[in-house]
Amino acid sequence: MNRSRPALPGLGALRPALQWAAGWWQILHLGAVMGVLALSASGRRQARHTGLAAQLVRASGPMLLGFTLATAVLSLVIIRIVIVTAHSYGLSQYALEMVVRVLVLELIPLAAALFGALNATLPMADEVATLRRRGQFAALQQQGLDPLATLVLPRLLAGLFAVLLLAALSCVVTLVLAYVSAHGFGLGGFERYTRTVGRVFSPSVTLIFCGKVFLLGSAVAWIPLVTVLQNPASRRSRASAELQGLVRLFLVVLAIEAAALVGNYY
Template sequence: MRWLAGWGRIVWLGAVLLVLALSPSSYGRPRMRAALARHLYLDTAPILLGFTLLCALLTLVITRIVVVTAASYGLSQYALEMVIRVLVLELIPLTAALFVALRCTIPNGAALADMRRSGHFTELQGRGLHPLAVEVLPRMLAGLFSVVTLAALSCAVAIVLAYLAVYGPTPAGLPAYTRVFGRIFNPSVSLIFVLKTLFFSLAVSIIPLASALHDGDAGGSRESAALQGLVRMFAVLLLLEAVSLMGNYI
């Protein structure tokens, strides 16, 4: 029953945050706009360069391994398609979501749990401010923005580096590369890719925050709140990844 109640609380709080995010009135207060701008910067800018370089290195290593292995088996024509499918479709969105969760949203959730226990939320309510709109919503939107930004930029870098690793700095391979890319990203795969990235960003943005607030109500420690958020988020990410794989390959 506690397990069901915990997930019910997460779903309810996630729905409330989505309604607040889609409501224009949520952005009317200067304090909310300032908090949103601060968290957008703090949750994206410090990790953008490092994550992009990590994905670039991963792209070069995986591309080299796949190309050499495919050539040894006489399957060179499938190497580039495999690289794009593994990196762009599967690894980069999942890695971006996990990176943002570990770097930003799980620590943010633990900080919110501390704020609630220390009475900061009660103080905000006494001043006529809604804690969800002032403290929770900016962190949720910043996490969502960070995942989408990191995934989009890293996918673009991976696409360029994969081409350079296979064809080198020459435009001669562009026709063949665009045909491979167009064959992979048909309308259904493109839709699944966009939806998967969006749901990944929602999962890592909402679940750690909601879990931390729920565990804070239950009197859990900061470490317990972070661990509960990580376990629940990881389970949802695995489920989303399994659904996307079924949609792409079944």
């Protein structure tokens, strides 16, 4: 008498976890391929010849002025609130240090990453998915060109450049506004202000800050584009690919922020 072997109860529960791990592995693999292309001379040559400069301008140009102005206005409001509140409690000597730590170290890089994702890399990922669905990848392969280096790499580098540019420019504007709010337009408090900023940006904090901004820009540029390449080139999978990209991007950004906080304050 034949008896059917009972199914193992743990396999069904492990299947979603295995699929999740396999998806992340594919993301890491494709990201590594894109990193090799970005570092190779041939990959950069193909990217330059296929409109890298145009992608850089297109990714950062339209949102640069708007994001800088919005950041300046919000930063000015927060700076005034912090300075007035600290003065009322007799803690004026800590106001500027708090402003630099909260705005420059934490909020502005995160805002630049999220703004760059919504306005640059997510639309570019949708373009890549559309080009792939229309057969542009196969057409380039028939011509002997690498579609990753031709279509994906310029957009990835443009997304990274946009986030770095937004973060750098907004941080500089915020530092200038903080000085003007505390000391006016004269240079009398410049030496004291530079000492305060230097006390915040110690060598370890500066290294963590630069690493965080670069990792945020890399995640914003890498995850949405690679996610649409991971899924089959079909219209039906487009919405799920975009949702997967958003969820993965949120998790990676959260992990980067948590690691930076641990490195700065523990």
